[in-house]
Amino acid sequence: MKFGVIRFPGSCDEVDAQLAAARVAGDAELLWHADRDLHGADAVIVPGGFSYGDYLRAGAIARFAPVMESVAAFAAEGGPVLGICNGFQVLCEAGLLPGALLGNTGLRFLCRQVELEVETADTPFTRACQEGERLSIPAKHMTGRYWAPEATLDELEANRQVLLRYAPGENPNGSARDIAGVSNAAGNVFGLMPHPEHAVEELTGSTDGLKIFQSLRDHCDERLAV
Amino acid sequence: MTSASLSESRHRVLGLTDAEYELICQKLGREPNEVELAVFSLMWSEHCAYKHSKRLLATLPTSGERLVLGPGENAGAVDVGGGLAVAFKVESHNHPSAVEPFQGAATGVGGILRDVFAIGARPIAVLDSLRFGELSSRRSRYLLERVVAGIGHYGNSIGVPTVGGEIYFEGPYEQNCLVNAMCVGLVARERLIRSAAAGVGNVLVLFGASTGRDGIGGASVLASAELGEADEAKRPSVQIGDPFEEKKLLECSLELLERGLLVALQDLGAAGLSSASSEMASKGGVGLDIDVAKVPLREPDMEPFEIMVSESQERMLCVTEPEHVEEVLAVCRKWETHATAIGAVTDSGLLRVLAGGEVVGELPVRALVDDCPIYELTPARPARALYAAPPRTLEATDPGGMLLGLLGSANLASRRWAFEQYDCLVQSRTVRRPEQADAAVLALPGGSAIAVSIDGNGRRVACDPHTGTLEAVFECAANLACVGAEPLGLTNCLNFGNPEKPHVAWQLAEAVRGLGDGCRALGIPVVGGNVSLYNEGPQGPIYPTPVVGIVGELPDAARCAGIGFAREGDVIALVGSLSPSLAGSELAKLRGEPLPDGLPALDLESISVAHATVRAAVRSGALRSAHDVAEGGLAVALAECCLAGGLGASVDLGAVEELDVALFGEAPGRAFVVSGRADALAELDAALPLGTVRGDRLAIATGVATALDIAVTDLARARAEGLPALLD
Numbered sequence: 001m002k003f004g005v006i007r008f009p010g011s012c013d014e015v016d017a018q019l020a021a022a023r024v025a026g027d028a029e030l031l032w033h034a035d036r037d038l039h040g041a042d043a044v045i046v047p048g049g050f051s052y053g054d055y056l057r058a059g060a061i062a063r064f065a066p067v068m069e070s071v072a073a074f075a076a077e078g079g080p081v082l083g084i085c086n087g088f089q090v091l092c093e094a095g096l097l098p099g100a101l102l103g104n105t106g107l108r109f110l111c112r113q114v115e116l117e118v119e120t121a122d123t124p125f126t127r128a129c130q131e132g133e134r135l136s137i138p139a140k141h142m143t144g145r146y147w148a149p150e151a152t153l154d155e156l157e158a159n160r161q162v163l164l165r166y167a168p169g170e171n172p173n174g175s176a177r178d179i180a181g182v183s184n185a186a187g188n189v190f191g192l193m194p195h196p197e198h199a200v201e202e203l204t205g206s207t208d209g210l211k212i213f214q215s216l217r218d219h220c221d222e223r224l225a226v
Numbered sequence: 227m228t229s230a231s232l233s234e235s236r237h238r239v240l241g242l243t244d245a246e247y248e249l250i251c252q253k254l255g256r257e258p259n260e261v262e263l264a265v266f267s268l269m270w271s272e273h274c275a276y277k278h279s280k281r282l283l284a285t286l287p288t289s290g291e292r293l294v295l296g297p298g299e300n301a302g303a304v305d306v307g308g309g310l311a312v313a314f315k316v317e318s319h320n321h322p323s324a325v326e327p328f329q330g331a332a333t334g335v336g337g338i339l340r341d342v343f344a345i346g347a348r349p350i351a352v353l354d355s356l357r358f359g360e361l362s363s364r365r366s367r368y369l370l371e372r373v374v375a376g377i378g379h380y381g382n383s384i385g386v387p388t389v390g391g392e393i394y395f396e397g398p399y400e401q402n403c404l405v406n407a408m409c410v411g412l413v414a415r416e417r418l419i420r421s422a423a424a425g426v427g428n429v430l431v432l433f434g435a436s437t438g439r440d441g442i443g444g445a446s447v448l449a450s451a452e453l454g455e456a457d458e459a460k461r462p463s464v465q466i467g468d469p470f471e472e473k474k475l476l477e478c479s480l481e482l483l484e485r486g487l488l489v490a491l492q493d494l495g496a497a498g499l500s501s502a503s504s505e506m507a508s509k510g511g512v513g514l515d516i517d518v519a520k521v522p523l524r525e526p527d528m529e530p531f532e533i534m535v536s537e538s539q540e541r542m543l544c545v546t547e548p549e550h551v552e553e554v555l556a557v558c559r560k561w562e563t564h565a566t567a568i569g570a571v572t573d574s575g576l577l578r579v580l581a582g583g584e585v586v587g588e589l590p591v592r593a594l595v596d597d598c599p600i601y602e603l604t605p606a607r608p609a610r611a612l613y614a615a616p617p618r619t620l621e622a623t624d625p626g627g628m629l630l631g632l633l634g635s636a637n638l639a640s641r642r643w644a645f646e647q648y649d650c651l652v653q654s655r656t657v658r659r660p661e662q663a664d665a666a667v668l669a670l671p672g673g674s675a676i677a678v679s680i681d682g683n684g685r686r687v688a689c690d691p692h693t694g695t696l697e698a699v700f701e702c703a704a705n706l707a708c709v710g711a712e713p714l715g716l717t718n719c720l721n722f723g724n725p726e727k728p729h730v731a732w733q734l735a736e737a738v739r740g741l742g743d744g745c746r747a748l749g750i751p752v753v754g755g756n757v758s759l760y761n762e763g764p765q766g767p768i769y770p771t772p773v774v775g776i777v778g779e780l781p782d783a784a785r786c787a788g789i790g791f792a793r794e795g796d797v798i799a800l801v802g803s804l805s806p807s808l809a810g811s812e813l814a815k816l817r818g819e820p821l822p823d824g825l826p827a828l829d830l831e832s833i834s835v836a837h838a839t840v841r842a843a844v845r846s847g848a849l850r851s852a853h854d855v856a857e858g859g860l861a862v863a864l865a866e867c868c869l870a871g872g873l874g875a876s877v878d879l880g881a882v883e884e885l886d887v888a889l890f891g892e893a894p895g896r897a898f899v900v901s902g903r904a905d906a907l908a909e910l911d912a913a914l915p916l917g918t919v920r921g922d923r924l925a926i927a928t929g930v931a932t933a934l935d936i937a938v939t940d941l942a943r944a945r946a947e948g949l950p951a952l953l954d
Contacts, residue, residue: 009470009473009474009477009561009562010383010470010473010474011385012383012384012385012473012649012652013385013652015653015654016652016653016654019654020654048652049385050382050383050469050470050473052470053383053468053469053470053471053473054383054470055470108375108378108646108647109378109379109382109647109648109649110646110647111382111645111646111647111648111649111650111651112646138651140382140649140651140652142382195651197654198651198652198654200654201654203657203669203783203784204651204654204655204656204657204669205651205656205659
């Protein structure tokens with residue numbers, strides 16, 4: 001299978017995501033924002049950083065990038081899309097994920113290793129995890145407070161679209177109901193604020209993030225086999 | 227008023243002396259016009275010409291086996307094997323940060339990043355060394371908040387991790403805060419590029435942001451004179467940073483180099499186009515024609531002199547062959563970076579400034595770059611103490627109370643509040659994060675790693691400029707030894723007061739002597755640096771603050787020790803000869819004691835042995851933790867090891883003469899607290915066993931008596947709450 005990682009001007013973690021993806025799959029290619037061609041990617045990652053300087057609002061300009069038209073079409077056909085940090089913001093702005101990300105309650109950028117709890121494990125993004133399992137993954141952002149109307153939050157929980165929550169006492173940004181990552185209703189688009197691509201090697205902190213990439217790989221392998 | 231007297235008064239406004247102005251007239255054979263005077267005033271400023279420090283800097287060792295690029299280039303570089311070089315440099319942005327802290331600090335980071343990618347290296351880490359007045363001052367709290375936010379804003383947005391640094395709070399920095407930023411870059415040796423312009427007829431391309439009126443006269447107005455009362459008015463001299471523009475500029479520059487399109491590359495920093503172009507011409511021994519009418523402007527109707535001296539950020543200048551111009555412009559378009567051919571390389575030896583068809587300035591490159599007068603300093607050891615005693619802030623007299631007081635004090639409390647505002651992980655190389663080890667460790671391809679640390683305790687340098695500077699060098703090297711790294715090269719930023727004053731000149735001369743002695747003892751070259759003078763106001767000079775950054779290498783990234791005690795039952799030992807003294811110590815400061823005149827000397831030979839012992843033991847895996855004994859002495863070092871590992875320790879120092887001295891006396895750079903298996907430590911040369919990693923309390927005894935016994939959770943609370951409490 002092949003991962004495609006989008007590169008916008010201002011992306012910062014795209015190479016990290018590419019390296020992380022390459023650890024679990026042979027092929028991971030950077031996709032230029034101005035190019036509508038996804039180059040045969042079986043899964044798309046919208047990476048972290050500050051796309052277009054995050055001017056206007058985090059992710060607000062990137063959603064209009066030519067490549068995002070193709071990502072939307074890919075997602076509509078059931079293709080798996082993973083948004084990390086800025087990528088989560090972009091996917092929310094693009095309407096591919098519910099809710100929005102607001103400024104951290106502390107009003108500051110925060111870089112910290114956080115503990116997450118896997119809420120839903122039977123998904124393309126968490127199938128390598130156990131429900132209730134804890135993952136230690138770093139978060140680093142200034143605009144990571146997940147927000148949605150109460151009714152939407154109820155719906156997300158009822159539909160089991162909340163895949164990851166910050167463990168008790170670990171919520172770094174004031175996210176509603178400690179939500180760290182949500183999927184769309186169809187389950188093939190997932191966004192999270194913490195950075196699994198920065199938790200793929202013991203030497204640099206932890207390997208818990210690999211499970212997200214492994215899940216996605218296994219899902220794609222299965223999808224391709226069908 | 228005659229035209230002559232008009233221009234004479236103008237040169238003084240621009241910071242040139244009458245004698246310097248005379249010399250300029252002599253070099254030109256006429257009076258300079260407005261454009262020429264503006265360019266000269268910047269190129270002959272302290273900031274660009276180092277006219278008060280050049281002679282001293284020439285005494286520093288600048289050669290070494292691993293040296294790839296030394297002083298004079300945009301950044302220095304050392305070989306780290308595998309065809310790779312590591313580029314690094316530290317630079318100050320003190321004066322701008324004192325005037326506008328957020329943008330001052332942000333553009334400080336932006337400037338040092340450009341220095342590193344100007345030689346073709348990808349920036350892989352930033353470290354910062356910051357100094358502010360005491361936190362009891364509202365201004366210092368404001369400066370700290372905004373400087374940290376500015377550093378984070380720029381570094382985080384551009385995707386370069388901020389992996390380390392230091393912050394000190396001392397009264398003499400109240401009016402003149404220090405913001406020194408160091409950048410480390412990685413480059414394949416064959417991709418290194420220099421700034422020397424070459425090839426008559428080659429094209430000069432300016433790319434990046436457009437040019438505005440921001441930062442006009444920054445180098446001369448801000449960086450080369452004392453700050454006074456009315457500095458609000460200097461705010462327009464501070465540049466405004468745009469990390470997104472720089473991120474594109476960085477990727478664009480590296481792609482241009484990857485495609486082999488450039489003959490030379492130079493960033494635009496202090497003195498803007500004037501400095502960049504004359505440096506490029508000077509190094510290449512050529513002339514340059516620049517048409518300011520072709521420079522993309524942010525606002526209309528800018529004067530030619532304004533275009534030449536603007537310090538608008540995020541701009542680069544490159545030389546390319548005529549047949550490559552189109553491809554250069556195409557790469558810049560891809561990265562949405564504005565690029566314009568603005569001139570050409572000539573054989574005239576002149577920097578010719580054109581405005582459309584008209585020549586508006588003609589400057590001999592040599593006169594601009596090489597002919598600035600160099601001044602002799604007149605150092606004189608001050609007869610009386612220069613600095614007032616700090617206010618007393620610690621009342622506790624029992625050892626436990628003193629330890630908690632030290633751990634919660636502004637200089638020793640946890641820096642978590644600051645470093646959590648920085649992305650320390652991006653680029654996936656960070657093996658040791660802040661507070662995990664004494665030096666930042668960054669993995670290299672192939673399993674090895676580099677370690678980086680930045681150090682400089684100004685108060686100790688104020689006590690004794692020579693010894694204090696030596697200590698800074700050895701403390702920095704000790705931090706590297708703790709992760710098993712061998713020093714390869716040093717960069718420095720010399721932050722001092724007004725060098726025209728004999729007592730400041732003495733501090734500067736003594737500090738540079740210490741720096742040279744330290745480098746020679748370690749066998750490493752100075753690869754480059756920066757000088758920031760005139761850091762003084764009506765209240766007097768700052769503490770003399772040489773900040774040193776050292777890059778070292780370690781063979782195995784997986785074998786770098788951390789600070790924290792790692793396993794119950796491990797033996798704790800002291801390596802190195804610790805002859806502590808309270809002179810100039812943190813405890814003496816908190817007790818409000820005046821600065822002593824002089825510090826105990828260092829025994830360079832025994833220090834080198836201690837460093838080598840720890841380095842080898844970390845590399846062999848014999849040690850599970852290593853931490854140098856620095857501010858706050860042995861008790862604070864032990865507490866920090868407990869806190870980083872979440873384990874307690876039982877330690878017996880044996881009979882001591884003076885308890886305060888034994889616990890809190892300092893001797894920076896000389897000794898280490900290490901831990902490991904008993905048999906591994908038994909084999910370690912000159913390791914003095916102190917005790918055992920055990921339980922959840924730090925207990926220190928002196929023979930039969932207990933000096934202190936405190937729960938690790940209480941130590942943690944004191945250190946964690948220190949900074950937030952002082953900021954409230």
